[in-house]
Amino acid sequence: MTFAERLDDPGLTIAELGEQGLLRLLKSYCPTDVVGDDAALLTPAPGQQLVVTTDVLVDGVHFSDRTTPPHSAGWRAVAANLSDLAAMGATGLGITVGLSLPPNCPVFWVEQLYRGMADCLAIYGIPIVGGDVCRAEQRAIAITALGQVEPQFAWQRKTAQVGDAIVVTGSHGGARAGLALLLGEPLDIFHGADSGERSLQDELIRQHQYPRPRLDWVESFRAFVRRGRSGEHWVTAMDSSDGLGDAIFQLCRASGVGAKVFADAIPMPQALRSLSDQALNCVLYGGEDFELVLCMEPQLAAQICGEPSFTAVTIGQITANSEVLLLQEGGIRRRLDLESGFQHFS
């Protein structure tokens, strides 16, 4: 039986394939010129700073067979890391993958996981440059993503200024609402099961399973600035991996400022627009949409948001006091804080 034929057996486990076979399978997802030594070699462009970020995803915490087919688990693990690169204004150089697997894990699961990672990476032309695999009781994926950025263009969290516009990419809350659907959690935003609702539900599930990190947005922004449509102004940024509300709060805390955010200006999936308390929780604290939250001068924000090619909307403003207020219909709907976000160990 050939190696490829062995892999076709859907019941084959990691223990049966053996460590050498597993390594051979995983290496087939890496460029041949970077694997085979104790470490991988990469060549950053001259004058660029290196950007590095790590995320660990654990079975039952960040993904599960119930909500996340392995292809989607791989995609999301990559998306989470690339989103951190995007939040720094960087472009991607490569990722490493540290995989923990129980011996009875199906080889099929691992293969689909890697295909999901490779499919997400392929959009941005980023290679898997190395990794490690070891035995564990629980499946886990530790990814480190490497990127590069011109030093003067590296975005941080602590540079927001009073008067800056708060700009967001994409749409918020869909990933969490999709997860709720997958988990069978009751959602007050759906009442029946007509075909219109089913199509909205499918879209929410897609947003949970296949989020798109915003490296493309960063490139468009750089190109916009290079074309001379605007001087490079200072941008403060973070991704919305722990929720839009958490991101705004963290940006404000790091910069020593406050904010007012207009609930009705936040872009969100149609299904959440009722802005019921439950829908608002998805939008503010659902997380894992992997969009960007940026603070910039209002003039630049107006230019960016006015360009049809940018998915970007101004949703609020940085203020001098330290409160982060969500406003709706002229009043305060909520005061945002840190504790409402996702807590790993509670």
Added chain:
Amino acid sequence: MTFAERLDDPGLTIAELGEQGLLRLLKSYCPTDVVGDDAALLTPAPGQQLVVTTDVLVDGVHFSDRTTPPHSAGWRAVAANLSDLAAMGATGLGITVGLSLPPNCPVFWVEQLYRGMADCLAIYGIPIVGGDVCRAEQRAIAITALGQVEPQFAWQRKTAQVGDAIVVTGSHGGARAGLALLLGEPLDIFHGADSGERSLQDELIRQHQYPRPRLDWVESFRAFVRRGRSGEHWVTAMDSSDGLGDAIFQLCRASGVGAKVFADAIPMPQALRSLSDQALNCVLYGGEDFELVLCMEPQLAAQICGEPSFTAVTIGQITANSEVLLLQEGGIRRRLDLESGFQHFS
């Protein structure tokens, strides 16, 4: 109660400290200028290639409370990764740490783990530049180490030439013998418990718990070459993390060559010098000594091994056939193969 006073409580768990408190504790081990954003920024020296390697260490597989106090677990996790940088001929830039922890894990354990990592890193002046922490059923540490190397000096595995000398640093087999002692495995090399044996045993345990990666050796080698004692010759290298025998076999396979190795020339702890089958297994396949195995021209090997400042010994030679033979007293003691090494999933 102050934050520091809370940490003094030896019974405090991660769940009681909470995620924000845990992050505050872990960030205290990072330079203040690199943490606080979605990713860390590093500045490689101009013209250097980036070197990246990942290792995952799991409780019960790579360390355990029985054999590895948390300070040692942290030290060894760092040593394993820095050793991979050394095997590429690189110097260190920084590491990221992805930590998986059960909620009932004592904060004390995490603090000791980080102290162990920091103590090993401090020898080489390498910072912790980022990381992630998440809930899991089993403790695990995923480290990615970043280094740099001048492109023409990056060591690989596939460049060994027929006639090259095989040179090793340090001493081999001690880490595995120390682990056996910690596990209470019977060792035929010890017979009684006199004070002489106890001191040898303590040394083996130290070699298991506190291995020294060979970044210092790489720096000495570069300095030696720069001082003009030798032209830079081509060096092929790998570390002995999976055992000396495994390293030699892998180097030979990658380079399409064979080797003969003289058992009596291998540097090893005094306790293993009987070279009983059990002692030989420790030396060849014990692993985790984190020494370097290098192939180089015999003339360079003679110069290096003749310098008192280098802990380096020639133990064999690269040959034209594909067999890897361990010779003793003029005969073949063993043929080395891949299957004798550590298998994660068997």
